[in-house]
Amino acid sequence: TEQSFINYYSYGASSAQVKIHQGEFLHNLGFRGEGMQMAIIDVGFGDYLTLPTFDSIRNNNQILGTWDFVHNKVSVNEVNSHGMQCLSIIAANIPGIFVGTAPKTSFYLYKSEDDASEYPVEEQNYATALERADSVGADITSTSLGYTTFDNPAFNYTYADMDGNSTISARAADYAAAKGMLMIIAAGNEGGGSWNYLSTPADADSVLCVGAIDTLGNVASFSGRGPSSDGQIKPSVTAVGQQAIVANQISGLPQPGNGTSFACPNMAGLATCLWQAFPEVSNMDIIGALQESATTFANPNNEGGYGIPDMKKAFVILLKKSYTQQIQQAGCSASINFKVKVGGFATLQLQRKLAGEPDFTSFQTVSPAGEFHAETFSFSDDLSGLAIPTAIQYRVKMDIGSDTSFVFPAVTIDHALPCVSYSFNGSGNWDLAANWLGSIVPPMVLPAGSSIIIDPPTGSECILNTQQEIAKGGLLIVRPGKQLLISGNLIIQP
Secondary structure (H helix, E strand, C coil), rough: CCCCCCCCCCECHHHHHHHHCCCHHHHHHHCCCCCCCEEEEECCCCCCCCCCHHHHHHCCCCCEEEECCCEEEECCCCCCCCHHHHHHHHCCEEECEEECCCCCCCCEEEEECCCCCCCHHHHHHHHHHHHHHHHHHHCEEECCEECCCCCCCHHHCCCHHCCCCCCEEEHHHHHHHHCCEEEEEEECCCCCCCCCCECCCCCCCEEEEEEEECCCCCCCCCCCCCCCCCCCCCCEEEECCCCEECCCCCCEEEECCCCCHCCCCCCCCHHHHHHHHCCCCHHHHHHHHHCCCCCCCCCCCCCCCCCCCCCCHHHHHHHHHCCEEEEEECCCEEEEEEEEECCCCCEEEEEEEEEECCCCCEEEEECCCCCEEEEEEEEEEEEHHEEECEEEEEEEEEEEECCEEEECCCCEEEECCCCCEEEEECCCCCHHHEEEEEHHCCEEEEECEEEEECCCCCCCCCCECCCEEEEEEEEEEEECCCCCCEEEEEEEEC
């Protein structure tokens, strides 16, 4: 039966920044961040302990730990609200008013930035925070920090340093990515200014660098431009960061804000939900799927990189990459075996197309049940009534809800040989014609498209006392409960 999804969340003011990526598709399928852990590394999370925006993550114990690497203390609730607003984009859960991109995620909140000054020690704090995040098992980090110049000009970077390997923070980000964490980093807000380009650590080569757009998809003028100085496509992707919806620092209610700082957590939350659906893939697989799903993947540019990711497309990309199949002729049947991730929200259709037919037609429908999981399916299609020679194409189609359908790669079977079945229904030796239906003994080499069925009477047995070869595409079937004893040679071609 076809399903129509009603949105699980009533997003309120944040609706546009979720739906521009079809983020609701993941939420409606049940992927909202459960079981995932994210470290947000920032300058402070002022009043996150009391604002109503975060009552859900407080009540559900989704804040797993905090640390201030600047002052070496546990609390990060004081003073600066920048990190709190980044957190709100992911974790807010005020139904009908403000809902984030991954409200069920669990969080580590780390302060690495000293808002009173700008020195390279803050990059060292950032590296230390990443080491802590890895040690506690965080899956993802969201970083809305960037470095170009410092209070002491002697430490200033140049654009040439934005090569992914020169700065402390970029090297730390790549080390963290090598450990398996999904690194999502803001591109910086230097676009249109004298610097113009992205900031570090967004130049690291194993991270998802996020630029800013408005809810219509226009790149924000302030969004840091690419490429990195070593020629990488930067930003990697874009998300809403111009007039993004964030929590007000006094009331916790939604208000607009600007910056790639807000585009970054928007994308980090959605990436978390995507990875929740496919925990078996790597951090780099998630980055690859997000980029491939984006609007300008075929023609990336220096303003928006690969463009605006589409969560529905990214989901299908990863689903197809996890799909395996073996479809081949087996005697008088086509043997169709495949493994795919499915859940109660999906239907599968087995489809066939004969030579001369204009399109595929479905001959079997499957409605899986349960949570999203990998499952193996096996089916057969009788070929005995088909004229030969003919080419037969098979494929599997998946439907999710009423508006999402896609197909997996088709396989062609060349059905060229007569479909002949030989049935052993006697007792004793193989080479005795009386033991075979119609007294027809199979040829020494059973060709593709033909089958041998072993079905002696109960209490009797079939004894292969000679040599029998089963060519590829042929089929040997021993009926349940029946016996085939081999005193000669049985050769089955793979």
